[in-house]
Amino acid sequence: MNIIVCIKQVPNTTDVKIDPVTNTLIREGVESVINPFDAYAIEEAVRLKERCGGKVTVLTMGPPQAENALREALALGCDEAVLVSDRKFAGSDTWATSYTLAAAIRKIGDFDVILCGKQASDGDTAQVGPGISAHLDIPQVTYVKKIEEISGTVAKVERMTEEGYDVVETPLPCLFTVVKEINTPRLPSLKGMMRAKSAKPLKWTAEDIEADPAALGLDGSPTRVIKIFTPEQRKGGEMLKGDTADISKELVELLKDLVI
Amino acid sequence: MDYLLTEQQAMIRDLARKIADEKIKPVAAHYDETEEFAWPIMKILADSDLFGVYLPEQYGGLGGGILDMCLVTEELSRACGGIALGYAGTGLGTLPILLYGSEEQKQRFLPAIAGGKKLAAFCITEAEAGSDAGSIKTTARKEGGKYILNGTKQWITNAGEAEIYTVIASTDKSKGVRGASAFIIEKGTKGLTFGKKEKKMGIRASATREVILTDCEVPAENLISREGMGYIIAMKTFDSSRPGVAAQAVGIAQGALDHAVEYSRTRIQFGQPISSFQAIQHMLADMGTQVEAARALVYATARMVDSGARSVAKESAMAKLFASDVAMKVTTDAVQIFGGYGYMREYPVEKYMRDAKITQIYEGTSQIQRNIIAANMIKESIKK
Numbered sequence: 269m270n271i272i273v274c275i276k277q278v279p280n281t282t283d284v285k286i287d288p289v290t291n292t293l294i295r296e297g298v299e300s301v302i303n304p305f306d307a308y309a310i311e312e313a314v315r316l317k318e319r320c321g322g323k324v325t326v327l328t329m330g331p332p333q334a335e336n337a338l339r340e341a342l343a344l345g346c347d348e349a350v351l352v353s354d355r356k357f358a359g360s361d362t363w364a365t366s367y368t369l370a371a372a373i374r375k376i377g378d379f380d381v382i383l384c385g386k387q388a389s390d391g392d393t394a395q396v397g398p399g400i401s402a403h404l405d406i407p408q409v410t411y412v413k414k415i416e417e418i419s420g421t422v423a424k425v426e427r428m429t430e431e432g433y434d435v436v437e438t439p440l441p442c443l444f445t446v447v448k449e450i451n452t453p454r455l456p457s458l459k460g461m462m463r464a465k466s467a468k469p470l471k472w473t474a475e476d477i478e479a480d481p482a483a484l485g486l487d488g489s490p491t492r493v494i495k496i497f498t499p500e501q502r503k504g505g506e507m508l509k510g511d512t513a514d515i516s517k518e519l520v521e522l523l524k525d526l527v528i
Numbered sequence: 529m530d531y532l533l534t535e536q537q538a539m540i541r542d543l544a545r546k547i548a549d550e551k552i553k554p555v556a557a558h559y560d561e562t563e564e565f566a567w568p569i570m571k572i573l574a575d576s577d578l579f580g581v582y583l584p585e586q587y588g589g590l591g592g593g594i595l596d597m598c599l600v601t602e603e604l605s606r607a608c609g610g611i612a613l614g615y616a617g618t619g620l621g622t623l624p625i626l627l628y629g630s631e632e633q634k635q636r637f638l639p640a641i642a643g644g645k646k647l648a649a650f651c652i653t654e655a656e657a658g659s660d661a662g663s664i665k666t667t668a669r670k671e672g673g674k675y676i677l678n679g680t681k682q683w684i685t686n687a688g689e690a691e692i693y694t695v696i697a698s699t700d701k702s703k704g705v706r707g708a709s710a711f712i713i714e715k716g717t718k719g720l721t722f723g724k725k726e727k728k729m730g731i732r733a734s735a736t737r738e739v740i741l742t743d744c745e746v747p748a749e750n751l752i753s754r755e756g757m758g759y760i761i762a763m764k765t766f767d768s769s770r771p772g773v774a775a776q777a778v779g780i781a782q783g784a785l786d787h788a789v790e791y792s793r794t795r796i797q798f799g800q801p802i803s804s805f806q807a808i809q810h811m812l813a814d815m816g817t818q819v820e821a822a823r824a825l826v827y828a829t830a831r832m833v834d835s836g837a838r839s840v841a842k843e844s845a846m847a848k849l850f851a852s853d854v855a856m857k858v859t860t861d862a863v864q865i866f867g868g869y870g871y872m873r874e875y876p877v878e879k880y881m882r883d884a885k886i887t888q889i890y891e892g893t894s895q896i897q898r899n900i901i902a903a904n905m906i907k908e909s910i911k912k
């Protein structure tokens with residue numbers, strides 16, 4: 269079974285700041301880590317390999333330093349790593365990102381399963397996984413919390429919903445995005461870390477993945493960011509004090525004022 | 529303090545620390561209370577390759593030495609000295625094979641230990657042979673292609689849990705310590721059974737049981753080195769393993785100290801944090817200095833062992849003696865800084881004090897360490 273896992277390097281903070289002038293994320297001075305949800309995707313990929321045999325290729329699109337994220341993934345048990353990196357990718361929105369990743373996956377070639385995190389902790393759109401599957405024209409199951417059964421051609425998975433979960437059967441190849449309920453990621457092993465240190469991830473440019481230049485980066489991104497802002501915090505409510513009769517009267521007056 | 533560790537050693541230390549913080553700390557009180565053996569943690573240590581840090585690469589290890597093992601033991605002990613002993617006790621049981629085993633024995637036993645698939649234990653102590661390890665009564669009688677072992681080993685760490693036991697038994701009573709020999713016995717061997725689990729003051733996550741040998745048949749190829757080498761093997765094993773006990777002591781002391789510093793900043797009395805009182809500050813300063821001095825001695829000794837120095841008996845004994853005394857002092861003071869809360873089992877520090885005590889007792893009591901140190905000093909003086 270050939271498994272591809274897509275990971276994104278994100279700033280190590282849940283409190284992402286937005287540059288008020290450019291409306292983009294401020295990444296300077298923030299340590300980069302693997303997107304937390306992608307850690308579950310990596311773990312599930314390695315478990316699938318342990319279960320069914322085969323190999324795991326970890327893929328990321330990002331700047332050169334995203335190689336660190338790939339090494340971390342190798343230390344956790346992934347076998348091969350691919351970094352797609354090119355100035356031409358700058359300014360990609362989720363459409364261009366998923367187009368680029370899909371092109372890289374085509375170049376990797378043979379695959380049965382693609383795993384993504386549920387969403388990225390910075391961009392937060394949860395669109396890239398589904399985007400990849402659309403570009404590749406393969407089925408997708410999002411919010412997977414368990415891969416119940418998997419064989420060469422079909423998989424049965426549990427998909428988390430707000431009320432419980434759906435059981436979905438899908439032909440392979442298929443793309444899954446995973447939620448954190450799916451597993452407990454392992455810690456890296458020393459031998460894995462050693463292997464990762466000397467490993468040389470493949471580095472592909474826009475040309476290497478034979479992508480349409482017009483579909484890449486800012487030019488290939490239909491999203492136009494008008495404004496990004498942190499919504500104002502809701503102010504706390506007002507507490508009325510006094511005995512019940514007084515409070516009731518006061519409340520009625522207040523509600524009248526508010527014309528509710 | 530910067531101990532100029534290699535990149536690999538820093539990696540080992542950081543990973544052990546991560547496991548200690550994320551996986552062991554949250555469960556330390558549970559295992560202390562229940563006295564269960566922490567198999568889930570052993571599995572994590574195995575998967576992370578930590579069991580192999582000091583074993584040669586050709587046997588599936590990472591090619592490091594005693595310092596590497598000490599780094600792991602110290603970090604794990606910072607979170608729980610008892611759980612750390614499952615790891616360190618395996619090292620103790622493995623050293624006789626590593627130091628004196630034949631190529632064939634190493635190939636047979638070390639890979640499973642390096643991969644953490646099997647734990648090991650070392651068995652010398654008996655009811656009437658503690659400090660006086662030379663007076664063991666367990667016998668090994670050769671019969672054809674095998675040895676028949678009889679006797680009871682007491683207070684054996686990892687007993688019952690481990691798969692591989694290195695056992696010291698007498699092949700020739702008339703020769704005293706020169707008649708002792710070392711054997712490798714695998715769990716499941718006919719005639720090998722275990723006594724009940726001991727209830728202990730500290731390191732309660734560690735399993736301590738009797739190892740009972742009743743006409744236990746051990747293949748002759750499981751004899752380590754040759755007959756009569758048992759006592760030397762045991763003593764040389766301790767020379768290499770004592771820095772590990774010392775590292776356990778440093779880790780326990782550091783763990784207690786970390787709690788004490790933090791608590792002193794947050795506990796308010798007389799309208800101020802108790803850390804503002806000079807009496808507390810000086811106590812913390814002494815504790816910090818003692819722990820660092822112990823660590824420096826342990827690492828220096830471990831490096832000396834790894835350099836292949838001919839005799840390390842004195843230095844190993846010094847490291848264990850000093851570090852275990854520091855652990856006892858620092859953990860006692862940590863309880864003092866916590867005041868009444870420190871005496872309560874709901875708070876973490878009394879456990880460190882209970883755990884620290886064993887480091888002054890096993891692998892040779894502090895009195896025995898002093899005997900070894902003085903004997904070597906006197907010997908060195910005569911040679912001059």
Ligand SMILES: Cc1cc2nc3c(=O)[nH]c(=O)nc-3n(C[C@H](O)[C@H](O)[C@H](O)COP(=O)(O)OP(=O)(O)OC[C@H]3O[C@@H](n4cnc5c(N)ncnc54)[C@H](O)[C@@H]3O)c2cc1C
Pocket residue numbers: 274275276277292303305306309327328329330358359360361362363365366369383384385386387388389390391392393394395396397491493
């Ligand atoms: C409104 C908006 C405006 C933006 N504007 C800009 C901009 O102007 N310039 C700019 O540079 N960025 C911009 N971005 C960020 C960019 O679109 C996203 O970071 C990127 O497309 C990934 O989307 P996401 O972070 O929402 O990932 P999600 O879709 O939430 O990620 C889901 C999963 O997809 C996979 N994945 C996501 N990204 C990658 C990757 N790079 N490599 C491999 N796998 C991946 C991972 O498995 C991840 O868990 C913008 C984002 C938004 C929401």
Ligand SMILES: Cc1cc2nc3c(=O)[nH]c(=O)nc-3n(C[C@H](O)[C@H](O)[C@H](O)COP(=O)(O)OP(=O)(O)OC[C@H]3O[C@@H](n4cnc5c(N)ncnc54)[C@H](O)[C@@H]3O)c2cc1C
Pocket residue numbers: 617649650651652653657658659660682683684685686728736886889890891892893894895896899
């Ligand atoms: C929790 C635990 C785990 C253990 N694990 C193992 C194990 O894995 N394998 C193993 O083989 N053993 C193990 N032991 C045994 C341990 O090594 C012995 O307990 C230790 O060596 C001391 O022996 P003893 O208890 O018989 O004390 P004794 O020898 O009876 O000593 C009693 C007191 O007399 C002092 N004393 C004795 N002789 C002298 C002397 N010559 N000079 C000055 N003072 C002296 C001692 O220092 C001590 O204070 C373990 C013990 C414990 C408690």
